[in-house]
Amino acid sequence: MKLTVLGGAGAWPPAGRACSGYLVEHAGFRLLLDPGYATLPRLLELLPADAIDAVLISHGHPDHVADLNPLLRSRALRDDPAAPLPTYALPGALSAVLALDRPGLLDRAYELHEFEAGDAFRIGPFEVQSRLLPHFLPNAGLRLTATGRSLTYTGDAGPTEDLVKLADGTDLLLAEASHVEHVPDDAARWLNSALEVGRQALHAHAGRLVLTHLFPGTDPSAARSAAARSYAERIDVAEPGLVVEIA
Numbered sequence: 327m328k329l330t331v332l333g334g335a336g337a338w339p340p341a342g343r344a345c346s347g348y349l350v351e352h353a354g355f356r357l358l359l360d361p362g363y364a365t366l367p368r369l370l371e372l373l374p375a376d377a378i379d380a381v382l383i384s385h386g387h388p389d390h391v392a393d394l395n396p397l398l399r400s401r402a403l404r405d406d407p408a409a410p411l412p413t414y415a416l417p418g419a420l421s422a423v424l425a426l427d428r429p430g431l432l433d434r435a436y437e438l439h440e441f442e443a444g445d446a447f448r449i450g451p452f453e454v455q456s457r458l459l460p461h462f463l464p465n466a467g468l469r470l471t472a473t474g475r476s477l478t479y480t481g482d483a484g485p486t487e488d489l490v491k492l493a494d495g496t497d498l499l500l501a502e503a504s505h506v507e508h509v510p511d512d513a514a515r516w517l518n519s520a521l522e523v524g525r526q527a528l529h530a531h532a533g534r535l536v537l538t539h540l541f542p543g544t545d546p547s548a549a550r551s552a553a554a555r556s557y558a559e560r561i562d563v564a565e566p567g568l569v570v571e572i573a
């Protein structure tokens with residue numbers, strides 16, 4: 327399984343950067359995880375739009391879904407439209423982004439598969455386990471497994487033992503760490519810090535940790551150091567172009 331980071335910025339895309347967006351490939355299948363703001367141009371540097379086989383979305387915030395609209399436009403608005411794109415999301419999570427265009431324009435561009443957090447299902451070669459993790463709106467933590475290797479992605483999630491359970495023994499934990507050490511009180515239940523994510527990676531016995539969704543302006547080395555206070559394995563910060571082979 328191969329992970330390619332398209333963007334890892336939280337909240338909004340700073341100059342030249344993109345928000346949450348990850349390409350996960352295995353056995354020739356290309357799964358796009360969270361097409362957040364500004365991820366489509368990054369993706370198109372790597373692949374044509376019709377090379378994507380499916381999209382999987384953690385939750386409906388625009389820094390995780392906004393570029394679904396230009397992705398669908400790029401597949402639909404041409405003489406030979408691409409096949410409908412299988413798109414997996416929690417109920418209602420895509421209502422806003424799918425309403426951006428005039429009714430009908432993109433109807434044949436996607437095939438919506440709604441799932442409930444807690445469901446297990448298959449997308450191409452990936453077994454997907456999902457789990458509701460705490461956020462401002464419903465958010466699915468996602469564990470992808472193929473040929474015995476796994477990647478676990480938090481979406482955006484406040485501290486919870488449920489993540490430790492979902493990520494138990496995972497090869498790679500890709501975890502939202504909006505803040506370095508302290509999450510402001512009004513968001514403390516719904517967002518995470520690199521310090522706390524390090525603890526969760528330790529308790530889950532994750533093989534490797536990638537911190538993502540850092541708020542614009544956050545020092546990546548400070549985030550890495552905070553996570554390393556409890557987690558001793560390899561830690562990276564999601565930067566555009568980071569590629570991780572999970573083998």
Ligand SMILES: [Zn+2]
Pocket residue numbers: 385387461482
């Ligand atoms: Zn969010």
